[in-house]
Amino acid sequence: xxxxxxxxxxxxxxxxxxxxxxxxxxxxxxxxxxxxxxxxxxxxxxxxxxxxxxxxxxxxxxxxxxxxxxxxxxxxxxxxxxxxxxxxxxxxxxxxxxxxxxxxxxxxxxxxxxxxxxxxx
Amino acid sequence: xxxxxxxxxxxxxxxxxxxxxxxxxxxxxxxxxxxxxxxxxxxxxxxxxxxxxxxxxxxxxxxxxxxxxxxxxxxxxxxxxxxxxxxxxxxxxxxxxxxxxxxxxxxxxxxxxxxxxxxxxxxxxxxxxxxxxxxxxxxxxxxxxxxxxxxxxxxxxxxxxxxxxxxxxxxxxxxxxxxxxxxxxxxxxxxxxxxxxxxx
Numbered sequence: 001x002x003x004x005x006x007x008x009x010x011x012x013x014x015x016x017x018x019x020x021x022x023x024x025x026x027x028x029x030x031x032x033x034x035x036x037x038x039x040x041x042x043x044x045x046x047x048x049x050x051x052x053x054x055x056x057x058x059x060x061x062x063x064x065x066x067x068x069x070x071x072x073x074x075x076x077x078x079x080x081x082x083x084x085x086x087x088x089x090x091x092x093x094x095x096x097x098x099x100x101x102x103x104x105x106x107x108x109x110x111x112x113x114x115x116x117x118x119x120x121x
Numbered sequence: 122x123x124x125x126x127x128x129x130x131x132x133x134x135x136x137x138x139x140x141x142x143x144x145x146x147x148x149x150x151x152x153x154x155x156x157x158x159x160x161x162x163x164x165x166x167x168x169x170x171x172x173x174x175x176x177x178x179x180x181x182x183x184x185x186x187x188x189x190x191x192x193x194x195x196x197x198x199x200x201x202x203x204x205x206x207x208x209x210x211x212x213x214x215x216x217x218x219x220x221x222x223x224x225x226x227x228x229x230x231x232x233x234x235x236x237x238x239x240x241x242x243x244x245x246x247x248x249x250x251x252x253x254x255x256x257x258x259x260x261x262x263x264x265x266x267x268x269x270x271x272x273x274x275x276x277x278x279x280x281x282x283x284x285x286x287x288x289x290x291x292x293x294x295x296x297x298x299x300x301x302x303x304x305x306x307x308x309x310x311x312x313x314x315x316x317x318x319x320x321x
Contacts, residue, residue, distance in 0.1 A: 033272065034175035035259075037302060041309060049309075054252070056217055059273055067273025070262040071218045073254045077302065079261070080273040092312055101312035114302055 033084040034107050038115030039076045051076030052120050056093040058100070061086060069093070083088065085109045094120045123221070136170065164251065184201065193238050195251060199230040199291030201258060210294075212256040218247050230293070238286075246286070258296035 037060065040052035057078045059067040064084065072078040085107050091100035101120065107113045153162040162275060199208050208230035221237045238246040248265035261275050268279050276293030 032276075036260075038304070039302070054216065054220070056218070056250075064272055066264070068264040068267060068271040069250055070273060071216075071250060071252045071260075073252065073260040074214070077260065079259050081261075081275045082270075082272050084272065099314055101314060102314050103310055112300070114304055116304045116307050116310050118312050120312065 006102075013097055024087070033082050034110060034113050036080040036083050036088075036105070036107055036113045036115065038078060038090075039117040039119055040072045040094075041076060041117050042120050045087065047121075055120070058091045058093070059083060059088045059105075061088045064088075066091075083107050083113070090115065091119075092118065092120060190237050191246065191286060193236045193246065193248065193265075193286045193288060195232075195234045195236055195288040195290065197232055198293040199232065199253060199255070199296060200293050201296050203256065208255060214252075214254040216252040216254070218252055218262075219249060221249060236288075236292055246283075248288075253294065253296070255296050257299060259299055261294060261296065263290070 031068055040055050040057075041049045042052045043049055051072075051074075053072055053074050053076060055072045055078075056069040057072065057080065058069050059080055063086065067080060067083070070078050070080045087104065087106050089102050090105050091102050093100045101118075103115075103118065105113070136155070150163045153160075155161070157188060199213070201208055213230075213232075215232060215234055217236055234251060236249060236251070238248045241247050251263040251265055252260060253263070254260045263279070264271065264274060265279070267274070268281060270276055275294070277294075279288070280289045280291055282289070
């Protein structure tokens with residue numbers, strides 16, 4: 001094998017490595033998804049709304065399974081990150097020991113999917 | 122300490138009935154046979170006392186023990202992306218959910234949280250979720266049980282030292298500034314109770 005063919009081989013290997021790295025980078029970035037966010041409210045005895053704080057929220061669909069829980073903050077807002085586009089059931093674990101409250105949502109291929117406020121009753 | 126109380130209780134309690142049996146009934150009780158590799162042959166009130174002691178200890182041993190709780194230490198660092206400002210400790214709130222007694226300290230965005238966890242029958246610790254809130258920034262919920270990436274969570278590098286019960290959040294968490302929440306303006310959505318399916 002002469003020097004020229006060795007150089008060619010090194011170039012080819014470098015190109016293959018570069019393409020592989022590019023594919024890995026694309027794969028990694030495409031794994032990121034949308035941020036799903038919304039607000040949870042409750043209603044008091046006088047019919048006034050107030051924020052439902054520190055309530056656990058998950059997403060669920062047959063393909064992805066159940067997500068890790070996110071909790072609503074002091075302002076009642078919850079954020080679920082890196083959600084791939086698709087149809088999901090949003091689960092609100094408002095009452096311990098009872099099944100969750102659910103609504104069906106669609107997550108689009110956009111940075112944020114804003115869910116209308118949900119009333120927990 | 123609790124076990125000592127149980128043992129004292131288990132030994133002393135049967136003395137009462139044994140004394141009553143000794144006084145009121147003829148001493149015909151006869152306990153004999155192998156027990157833990159020894160050949161037991163007891164009679165009279167002491168035989169009754171021995172039987173009652175075994176019964177009480179059996180009852181104490183068969184009670185379900187409460188799950189052991191242990192303390193873990195979580196360390197990490199937060200900064201406020203985009204704003205470029207240091208974290209304002211007065212506006213930072215760390216919560217453990219479901220709520221449990223916990224203690225946190227921090228300065229310059231670093232934090233140490235002592236987190237109670239229950240030891241499961243499998244031997245793993247059942248850790249809660251850490252919620253990080255900072256005014257004007259998106260809250261972040263961190264499931265401390267999961268070391269890898271899970272959808273619904275921010276990407277994190279979480280390392281557990283099970284021996285020393287420590288969790289390290291490998292990289293600085295950059296909290297993002299909130300952007301306007303834009304609901305459609307429709308009235309509150311009704312949420313239905315899920316029906317749990319039972320596979321038979």
